Amino acid sequence: MPGEPRLSTSLSFLAPLQDDIRAVEGMMLAQMEGHHADLRNALDLILKSGGKRIRTSLTLLSGRTFGADPQRLKTLAAAIELLHTATLVHDDLIDGSLLRRGLPTLNSQWSPGATVLTGDFLFARAAVLAADTESIPVIRQFAHVLGVIVNGEITQLFASRCKASRDDYYERIYAKTASLFETSTWSAAVIGGAEAPAVEAMRNYGYQVGMAFQIIDDILDFTSDAAQMGKPVGSDLRQGLVTLPCLYYLEDHTADPDVQPLFQGRCLSDEQLSRVVASIRESHAIERSYQEAERFVHLGLESLRSVPPSPERSALEELADYIVARKL
Amino acid sequence: MPGEPRLSTSLSFLAPLQDDIRAVEGMMLAQMEGHHADLRNALDLILKSGGKRIRTSLTLLSGRTFGADPQRLKTLAAAIELLHTATLVHDDLIDGSLLRRGLPTLNSQWSPGATVLTGDFLFARAAVLAADTESIPVIRQFAHVLGVIVNGEITQLFASRCKASRDDYYERIYAKTASLFETSTWSAAVIGGAEAPAVEAMRNYGYQVGMAFQIIDDILDFTSDAAQMGKPVGSDLRQGLVTLPCLYYLEDHTADPDVQPLFQGRCLSDEQLSRVVASIRESHAIERSYQEAERFVHLGLESLRSVPPSPERSALEELADYIVARKL
Numbered sequence: 310m311p312g313e314p315r316l317s318t319s320l321s322f323l324a325p326l327q328d329d330i331r332a333v334e335g336m337m338l339a340q341m342e343g344h345h346a347d348l349r350n351a352l353d354l355i356l357k358s359g360g361k362r363i364r365t366s367l368t369l370l371s372g373r374t375f376g377a378d379p380q381r382l383k384t385l386a387a388a389i390e391l392l393h394t395a396t397l398v399h400d401d402l403i404d405g406s407l408l409r410r411g412l413p414t415l416n417s418q419w420s421p422g423a424t425v426l427t428g429d430f431l432f433a434r435a436a437v438l439a440a441d442t443e444s445i446p447v448i449r450q451f452a453h454v455l456g457v458i459v460n461g462e463i464t465q466l467f468a469s470r471c472k473a474s475r476d477d478y479y480e481r482i483y484a485k486t487a488s489l490f491e492t493s494t495w496s497a498a499v500i501g502g503a504e505a506p507a508v509e510a511m512r513n514y515g516y517q518v519g520m521a522f523q524i525i526d527d528i529l530d531f532t533s534d535a536a537q538m539g540k541p542v543g544s545d546l547r548q549g550l551v552t553l554p555c556l557y558y559l560e561d562h563t564a565d566p567d568v569q570p571l572f573q574g575r576c577l578s579d580e581q582l583s584r585v586v587a588s589i590r591e592s593h594a595i596e597r598s599y600q601e602a603e604r605f606v607h608l609g610l611e612s613l614r615s616v617p618p619s620p621e622r623s624a625l626e627e628l629a630d631y632i633v634a635r636k637l
Numbered sequence: 638m639p640g641e642p643r644l645s646t647s648l649s650f651l652a653p654l655q656d657d658i659r660a661v662e663g664m665m666l667a668q669m670e671g672h673h674a675d676l677r678n679a680l681d682l683i684l685k686s687g688g689k690r691i692r693t694s695l696t697l698l699s700g701r702t703f704g705a706d707p708q709r710l711k712t713l714a715a716a717i718e719l720l721h722t723a724t725l726v727h728d729d730l731i732d733g734s735l736l737r738r739g740l741p742t743l744n745s746q747w748s749p750g751a752t753v754l755t756g757d758f759l760f761a762r763a764a765v766l767a768a769d770t771e772s773i774p775v776i777r778q779f780a781h782v783l784g785v786i787v788n789g790e791i792t793q794l795f796a797s798r799c800k801a802s803r804d805d806y807y808e809r810i811y812a813k814t815a816s817l818f819e820t821s822t823w824s825a826a827v828i829g830g831a832e833a834p835a836v837e838a839m840r841n842y843g844y845q846v847g848m849a850f851q852i853i854d855d856i857l858d859f860t861s862d863a864a865q866m867g868k869p870v871g872s873d874l875r876q877g878l879v880t881l882p883c884l885y886y887l888e889d890h891t892a893d894p895d896v897q898p899l900f901q902g903r904c905l906s907d908e909q910l911s912r913v914v915a916s917i918r919e920s921h922a923i924e925r926s927y928q929e930a931e932r933f934v935h936l937g938l939e940s941l942r943s944v945p946p947s948p949e950r951s952a953l954e955e956l957a958d959y960i961v962a963r964k965l
Binding site for chain 2 (some may be wrong): 344345347348383399402403420421422423425426427428429430432433434436437439440442443444448449451453456458459460462463464466467468610
């Protein structure tokens, strides 16, 4: 699999972003210049493995809504995408993942030390780009959200294994995804000089859409086939992560003998796992999870309606709808 | 061993900094509040393992020289010390070190994943503190120097093993130590609103003192006993790192059969290592290395003389002299 295509090449409402997205990728790569050659190769590999550049799209569209300076906006987008990339590099190392989106992870080719340091270097250069926005509130939020993301991962590592809790789940997907989505839309509005209520509306749009995005990811972990995802079906649950489809399934199937350990915070056996993953795929829990994602998107769209209509606002609306409809 | 004492409790010229250093440590710990409890425990452990707080002392004294706002200055010092701490956490993981200054490393007690994430969290909170200085040039330099440090580690990992090169050595100790020393003194002068020539003089003072500090560290790696250092004598060379005492030894002993592999960029056998470490300890290379450190300190002091005399400037002079005289 050659990595997934950028959204902008497949979704017509993102076509106007194509050039800027390419420019943002160029800014990311430029951060590697003048440093150890393998760093550029590493980032090249990571960028080629695709990623939908959804954070970049959100940032660019949100900023353009308020007429943000294009150069600062692209710098912000590159900072956010590079921060996201850095967290993925360390994530893959910690999970021992050898594939991401069907392509080899850095972790599968490099020593742990080199992988840790590459992630660190990406953090460093993301911070340089953030500083280049020259907005103290944006820089502060940037540093803050990195703490939120990492704290979420630490909590997941120490405390969330095989624990079936809605509160924990929402906290986790906020830390993992929605926090950086809201940082993207909020920061872009700040760079664009939007008024406080509009900045808050954009933050909330990013938050809601981010929550929905992660729920859909967690649904696809059950419903996609392994080849599409580049990882086994039900991989979250196999790693002891109880996501929304499983939480709904537990609500509706309290008597299923296979899920009993989860009610006591214990992990499932391999046989139980296979049966439960298959049961969840067939169950109403998938539909309920979609409805929950739609509820978040609906709240995001409601927020968005408070900013004046524009082609960019329309594209953000379509992007929100796409997020629930996507199959990958 | 209870960890080394802070400099400020043993050196009279640093006595006026005691309260501020304690406040800086408090600010570092406060960065852990409201996050996963183990993070605070981890930082507690790291802070207890001591460290000389030499970067904190440099920052506070440099800023005070120019009447910097005490709160912003302490924030800067905490940012720098926390950044330094974060790099140590990842270093120990990459080296597999189980002890630092005679106390267990985080790495020896936590899983690799937890250690990576703790380092990441420290980076994040260091960045928050840097943002709190509200100086864009300082924030930018802060991000920049993290890239320099990490790039140096990557170069060391990929390219410096058993390579005897003066240029590589100076590049490496700049990245490892002098870059953050110069960031400390430079940033403090910027926060203090110093004029450009004074800012440059302070940067150069930090640079020179940082180079000297690392050279002394590299000497002590040969001359201290293992119990004092909390690691084996000659540990750098054992890891394939050719430092200044070894470089001088190679210059003076081209015919020593034990060092021949190093002339071809190959590593030494265990027997060769033991003999070479003993030979270096006894050789004139140690004295020559001290002279080189003194040369750096001398240049630093020369730079410092361009700023007006003050009790803080005097303390910075004494600090520079202490750096060459220290035995630990």
